[in-house]
Amino acid sequence: MQEITLIRPEHFAEVHTIEELCFSEPWSERSLGLLCEGENFGIAALVDGRVAAYGGMTCVLDEGSVTNIATHPDFRRRGLASAVLSAMLCEAEKRGIENIFLEVRASNDAARDMYLKAGFCELGVRRGFYRHPTEDAIQMAYRKN
Ligand SMILES: CC(C)(COP(=O)(O)OP(=O)(O)OC[C@H]1O[C@@H](n2cnc3c(N)ncnc32)[C@H](O)[C@@H]1OP(=O)(O)O)[C@@H](O)C(=O)NCCC(=O)NCCS
Known part of the structure; x- marks a missing residue:
C-alpha cells in the first residue's frame, strides 16, 4: 500500500538511510530535523508503511528551496x-509559496x-557548486503559471 504524507520525526531514520544510499554528503538524522522547523516541510512516499521516497523544502516568506x-x-522508476514532487508543489501552494x-x-x-516534466525551468549554471565530486549545479525555478 502506498501513502503520501508530511514527514514527521519518526520518519527521519528511514529518510537518513535513503540519504546515505543516494548522496555522497548525506544529511544527518539531526539535520533532517530542519524539515520540521518553522515553515519548512518534507513529504514522504510510504510503501507498506516504510519511507521509499522523500523530498524536503525550506521556506522563507513566499520563497521555497527544494533540499533533496x-x-x-x-x-x-515507479x-x-x-x-513526492507533485505533493511538495501542492503543499507549497497551500502555504503561499x-x-x-x-x-x-x-x-x-x-x-x-x-x-x-514537473514544470521547472533551467535558470543557469553555478560553477563548482558541489563537492565530492566537484561539479557544476544547474539552478532551476518553478513559478506557478
Ligand atoms: C532522480 C530520482 C529521485 C528519481 O526517482 P524515481 O522515483 O525513480 O522517479 P520517477 O519514477 O518518479 O520518475 C520521474 C521521472 O524522472 C526521470 N527519471 C527517473 N529515473 C530516470 C532514469 N534512470 N533515467 C532517465 N530518466 C529518469 C524520468 O523523466 C521520469 O519520468 P518517466 O517515468 O515518465 O520517464 C532517483 O533516481 C534518485 O533518488 N536518485 C538519487 C538521488 C538524486 O539524484 N536526487 C535528485 C537530486 S536532489
Whole structure:
C-alpha cells in the first residue's frame, strides 16, 4: 500500500538511510530535523508503511528551496519521486509559496528530466557548486503559471 504524507520525526531514520544510499554528503538524522522547523516541510512516499521516497523544502516568506528528493534504489522508476514532487508543489501552494528554486548536479540527467516534466525551468549554471565530486549545479525555478 502506498501513502503520501508530511514527514514527521519518526520518519527521519528511514529518510537518513535513503540519504546515505543516494548522496555522497548525506544529511544527518539531526539535520533532517530542519524539515520540521518553522515553515519548512518534507513529504514522504510510504510503501507498506516504510519511507521509499522523500523530498524536503525550506521556506522563507513566499520563497521555497527544494533540499533533496530521493527514492530508495529498490523503488525507483515507479513514479514515487514524481508523486513526492507533485505533493511538495501542492503543499507549497497551500502555504503561499510562489517561487521555488533548486540546484541539481549538471550530470544528473534523471533528476533534471523529472524537474522539467514537473514544470521547472533551467535558470543557469553555478560553477563548482558541489563537492565530492566537484561539479557544476544547474539552478532551476518553478513559478506557478
Ligand atoms: C532522480 C530520482 C529521485 C528519481 O526517482 P524515481 O522515483 O525513480 O522517479 P520517477 O519514477 O518518479 O520518475 C520521474 C521521472 O524522472 C526521470 N527519471 C527517473 N529515473 C530516470 C532514469 N534512470 N533515467 C532517465 N530518466 C529518469 C524520468 O523523466 C521520469 O519520468 P518517466 O517515468 O515518465 O520517464 C532517483 O533516481 C534518485 O533518488 N536518485 C538519487 C538521488 C538524486 O539524484 N536526487 C535528485 C537530486 S536532489
